[in-house]
Amino acid sequence: MDVTQAKQEHLLALKVMRLTKPTLFTNIPVTCEERDLPGDLFNQLMKDDPSTVKGAETLMLGEMLTLPQNFGNIFLGETFSSYISVHNDSHQVVKDILVKADLQTSSQRLNLSASNAAVAELKQDCCIDDVIHHEVKEIGTHILVCAVSYTTQTGEKMYFRKFFKFQVLKPLDVKTKFYNAESDLSSVTDEVFLEAQIQNITSSPMFMEKVSLEPSIMYNVAELNTVNHGGNSVSTFGTRTYLQPMDTRQYLYCLKPKQEFSEKVGVIKGVTVIGKLDIVWKTNLGERGRLQTSQLQRMAPGYGDVRLSLETIPDTVGLEEPFNITCKITNCSERTMDLVLEMCNTNSIHWCGVSGRQLGKLHPTSSLYLTLTLLSSVQGLQSVSGLRLTDTFLKRTYEYDDIAQVCVVSSK
DSSP states (O other): OOOOOSSSSSSSSHHHHHHHOOOOEEEOOOOTTSTTTTTTTTHHHHHOOTTTTTTTTTTTOOOOOOOSOOOOOTTTTTTEEEEEEEEEEEESOOEEEEEEEEEOOOOOOEEESSSSOOOEEOTTTTTEEEEEEEEEOOOOOEEEEEEEEEEEETTOEEEEEEEEEEEEEEEEEEEEEEEEEEESOOEEEEEEEEEEEEOOOOOSSSEEEEEEEEOOOOEEEOOOOOOEEEEEEEETTSSSEEEOOEEEEEEEEEEEEEEHTTOOOOHHHHHHEEEEEEEEEEEOOEEEEEHHHHHEEEEEOOOOOOOEEEEEEEEEETTTTOEEEEEEEEEEESSSSSEEEEOOOOOSSEEEOOEEEEEEEEEETTTTEEEEEESSOEEEEEEEEEEEEEETTTTEEEEOOOOEEEEOOOOO
C-alpha cells in the first residue's frame, strides 16, 4: 500500500488499517544429526518452541495465529474491509470534523463513508473511528482516498487527504464450452450442455462452497455434477471440495428450453442468452468470495429453413418387415411454404407409400407430424435415408440423409 503523507502539520492524525483474518504461524524447522556438533540442541529448541505442534516439531505445522504484517492480496469478488481512525494529537479542541472515504477505480468513484455528517468537536486524545466495507467487483488498480476536514479553535479551516493504492487480482479463470445435444444424425435437439472449467489461479487452496448456473427465463437447468449412490445424491468431486492452486475443475449443466419457448422455433433460433454462473468460495480462514459471470451466450444450431426431426422409431425391426417412424417437420423460416414429400429408396431401405405427395402449406414456426412406413432388405445396423422436401413456392429442395439408424435382425 502506497501512502502519500501530508506535508503540512495538522492537529489530527489519520490511521488506516485493512481488516483481514489472521494467518497460521509456521516455523521453519532446523535440525541436525545427533553426531553433529550441536547434538540434540536444535531438536530440543524446537520442542520448547510454543509455535510448534507437539509431536510434529519437524513439520511446518502451526497452531498459533499471527496478525497480518502487510496489506496482502485482494481478489475480485472478496469484501474489502478497512478501519479508519482520526485521532486528536493536539492539546486543543477541534471542531466540525468531517471524515470522508472514497474508493477510486478505473471506471467509477464510490463513497464508502458510513455517515456524511460532521462531528461537532473532538477533544484531546479522543478519536473518531469508522469501518468501511466494499465488495470488490473490478480488477486492476484501486485507490482509497481518505479526506479529513476540520476547524481549529481560531476558526481556521484545515483539510488534508491520504491515498492508499492497492491492486485487485483475478482469483479464478473461468472458461465455458457449449455442446448441442444430438437426437439423431441429421438434426439436433434444443438441449444445450454447458461445461464450465474453473481454475484456481491464487497461491492458496479454495473451498468451493457453491458453483451454480442461473438460467435465463427461456431455459430450465439440471446440474450434472452429482451421482446417485445408495439413494443419496453425492458430488462427483467427493466430500472435500477443495481446489488447490492452479488446479482446474469441470462442472457440467444441461439446459432445456421451457415448453412455451420450445414450441416457438424463432425464439430459440439465433444467438440465445443462456444464463450466468454464480461461484462462491472460501479461503484458509473462512474469507468468503463470490463471483458472477456476465450473461453467457451461445449461437444456437442452424436448422436451415426446414427442420426435420425424428419423434419415434423402433430400436430393432425384422428383416423385410414393414415398420413405422414418426417425423416432425418444422418451418424455421419467416415465410409460408408449400411442401412436397419425396421418398427415395436406397440399397437397404425401401419406403412404402406414394412419393411426391403434397403436404400442404406450412406457416412460419408451425410444425406437422408424419407417420411413414418402410422396410429393410439388409440385416445389421442400417441408416434411414432418402427423404426429400421441396418448397413449390421457391422451387427449393431440402434433402435429408442419415436421419436415424435402426438394427435389422432376421425375422426367423
